[in-house]
Amino acid sequence: MSAQTLAEKLIARAARRAAVTPGEIVTCQVDLAMMHDSGGPRRVKPMLERLGAKVWDPEKVVVITDHYLPANDDESQRIIATAREWVRGAGVKRFYDGIGICHVVLPEQGHLKPGMFVVGGDSHSPTGGAFGAYMFGVGATEMVGVLVTGEIWLKVPHTIVVEWDGAFGDGVSAKDVMLFLCGRFGMDGGRYQAVEYAGSAIGRLGMQERMTLANMTAEFGGQAGLVAPDEVTRAYLAAAGVAEIDTATWRTDDGAQLAAHHCFDGAALAPQVAAPHSPANSAPVGAFRGVRVDTAYVGACTGAKLADLRMAARVLRGRRVASGVRLLVAPASLRDQETARAEGTLAALLDAGGKLLPNACGACAGYGELRFGEGEVAISSTARNFKGRMGAASSEVYLASPYTVAAAAVTGRIADPRELL
Amino acid sequence: MSGRAWVYGDDLDTDLLAPGKYMKFGIEEIAKHCLEMVDPAFAPGVRPGDVVVGGRNFGMGSSREQAPAALKALGVAAVIAQSFAGLFYRNCFNVGLLALTCPQAGRIRAGDAIRFDAAAGSIANLTTGETLACDPIAPHLMTLVREGGLLAHLELRLAQERS
Numbered sequence: 001m002s003a004q005t006l007a008e009k010l011i012a013r014a015a016r017r018a019a020v021t022p023g024e025i026v027t028c029q030v031d032l033a034m035m036h037d038s039g040g041p042r043r044v045k046p047m048l049e050r051l052g053a054k055v056w057d058p059e060k061v062v063v064i065t066d067h068y069l070p071a072n073d074d075e076s077q078r079i080i081a082t083a084r085e086w087v088r089g090a091g092v093k094r095f096y097d098g099i100g101i102c103h104v105v106l107p108e109q110g111h112l113k114p115g116m117f118v119v120g121g122d123s124h125s126p127t128g129g130a131f132g133a134y135m136f137g138v139g140a141t142e143m144v145g146v147l148v149t150g151e152i153w154l155k156v157p158h159t160i161v162v163e164w165d166g167a168f169g170d171g172v173s174a175k176d177v178m179l180f181l182c183g184r185f186g187m188d189g190g191r192y193q194a195v196e197y198a199g200s201a202i203g204r205l206g207m208q209e210r211m212t213l214a215n216m217t218a219e220f221g222g223q224a225g226l227v228a229p230d231e232v233t234r235a236y237l238a239a240a241g242v243a244e245i246d247t248a249t250w251r252t253d254d255g256a257q258l259a260a261h262h263c264f265d266g267a268a269l270a271p272q273v274a275a276p277h278s279p280a281n282s283a284p285v286g287a288f289r290g291v292r293v294d295t296a297y298v299g300a301c302t303g304a305k306l307a308d309l310r311m312a313a314r315v316l317r318g319r320r321v322a323s324g325v326r327l328l329v330a331p332a333s334l335r336d337q338e339t340a341r342a343e344g345t346l347a348a349l350l351d352a353g354g355k356l357l358p359n360a361c362g363a364c365a366g367y368g369e370l371r372f373g374e375g376e377v378a379i380s381s382t383a384r385n386f387k388g389r390m391g392a393a394s395s396e397v398y399l400a401s402p403y404t405v406a407a408a409a410v411t412g413r414i415a416d417p418r419e420l421l
Numbered sequence: 422m423s424g425r426a427w428v429y430g431d432d433l434d435t436d437l438l439a440p441g442k443y444m445k446f447g448i449e450e451i452a453k454h455c456l457e458m459v460d461p462a463f464a465p466g467v468r469p470g471d472v473v474v475g476g477r478n479f480g481m482g483s484s485r486e487q488a489p490a491a492l493k494a495l496g497v498a499a500v501i502a503q504s505f506a507g508l509f510y511r512n513c514f515n516v517g518l519l520a521l522t523c524p525q526a527g528r529i530r531a532g533d534a535i536r537f538d539a540a541a542g543s544i545a546n547l548t549t550g551e552t553l554a555c556d557p558i559a560p561h562l563m564t565l566v567r568e569g570g571l572l573a574h575l576e577l578r579l580a581q582e583r584s
Contacts (some may be wrong), residue, residue: 053575388440
């Protein structure tokens with residue numbers, strides 16, 4: 001058989017085929033379907049009722065509440081109540097209620113492993129690709145299609161390899177990689193194809209950093225963002241209770257056909273900042289040095305996992321937030337928050353003046369009560385700074401790594417975090 | 422039958438089409454605020470049969486299908502763009518909204534009278550007299566549009582399986 005990419009192997013397995021060819025349309029069997037409270041039960045329940053249909057396999061469904069928590073108004077409470085009621089009726093036992101953001105909770109609870117084909121009812125679903133699974137986002141109606149049939153169609157993607165060699169410098173993270181790529185290639189740089197991150201600098205990253213790469217493949221415009229599994233993957237999954245994983249099969253073969261192969265030197269990457277209102281408005285941090293901020297936000301699946309909290313803590317430990325600046329910290333999962341608490345990371349953030357927020361999507365989704373005000377200038381470790389997404393249309397959100405967000409919190413202005421490490 | 426063109430730029434995102442603040446409500450409420458941050462005249466002014474025209478990467482961002490559903494609820498007949506974000510493109514057909522990929526979409530001006538033939542892959546600009554070509558739409562997606570979206574399609578499929 002000719003050489004195949006990781007994406008092609010994953011899709012061929014799900015399509016019950018020996019091989020697939022980029023461009024062809026195939027029907028895939030879904031191993032797992034993940035939903036959250038916003039695009040999940042409140043939307044799929046009425047549609048399933050209209051169809052008079054049941055979930056094809058409740059064992060293959062995971063529901064996680066994160067968008068409308070805390071539920072402080074009638075509509076939010078109704079949305080969360082619908083999720084709780086629906087999982088009971090549908091027989092969905094894998095229900096995680098208020099313990100964190102879906103993309104972080106899903107692997108934490110051991111639901112992902114290399115080789116799987118997974119759909120998620122959220123655009124940041126490519127996060128699962130960090131584990132060598134093909135995972136992508138769908139809307140609520142398409143999720144109903146999966147829930148009823150267990151299948152979904154797919155146009156087999158080409159593969160774009162983004163290779164980073166060497167090692168990233170201290171104070172440079174996966175977030176900087178993705179802001180750089182969005183700036184360099186645009187938000188459609190991924191062309192809705194499969195983007196695979198490879199190279200020695202990627203191999204040195206821990207799982208949560210790889211999750212940030214895969215996660216922001218959404219902003220980069222790919223359908224899926226993949227990292228071939230290795231010993232780092234094996235160790236993370238073993239701790240999550242996933243025993244056997246296959247690292248030999250789930251990799252791109254030498255000589256496989258690629259749509260593009262970009263190579264970069266990890267050591268040459270500086271911390272990046274993206275100006276309002278696009279992740280593609282990125283440049284090295286020096287270009288924005290001195291921009292005054294009102295708020296520093298460490299949050300979201302992109303930027304508030306344990307690894308992210310540790311980055312922020314390295315800058316904040318022993319320092320205080322600048323006068324007039326508010327630092328908000330919304331750990332991406334309860335487990336990450338409690339690990340951070342036990343090891344002293346959380347104390348470093350809170351002692352610096354950070355305010356602890358619930359383990360939910362918070363200001364990133366812009367669905368709840370926490371929204372930035374008129375003219376507010378924020379620097380955020382989240383993924384998107386679209387106009388008005390996180391608050392008022394006149395609010396201005398700069399995107400950066402947790403290191404750079406923490407540096408701005410301490411100095412009151414955008415600053416190079418490497419000078420504070 | 423023709424509709425007027427409402428023309429916007431590149432990278433028009435889902436959060437502008439279906440603002441987060443209103444996502445907790447039903448589609449009628451969301452539709453009232455569709456595009457209000459870039460064009461407050463759009464939601465009150467758009468008429469059934471009108472088309473929305475964009476540049477590159479139309480509909481980038483969220484998986485929220487309320488973004489195309491809001492356009493459909495307002496009576497928009499089709500979205501025409503140089504290119505679409507993949508997730509938004511799928512969502513359009515799933516909710517029964519036609520998405521036409523037209524490399525020359527930039528030739529359409531706001532207010533132009535537009536008539537299109539999705540099956541033939543052509544857009545007629547009645548104001549300028551130009552005809553623009555669209556990329557072909559996959560047959561299974563044309564079926565979805567004809568049947569009124571994925572939910573209607575599933576209804577038909579289940580009815581067939583049960584009979």
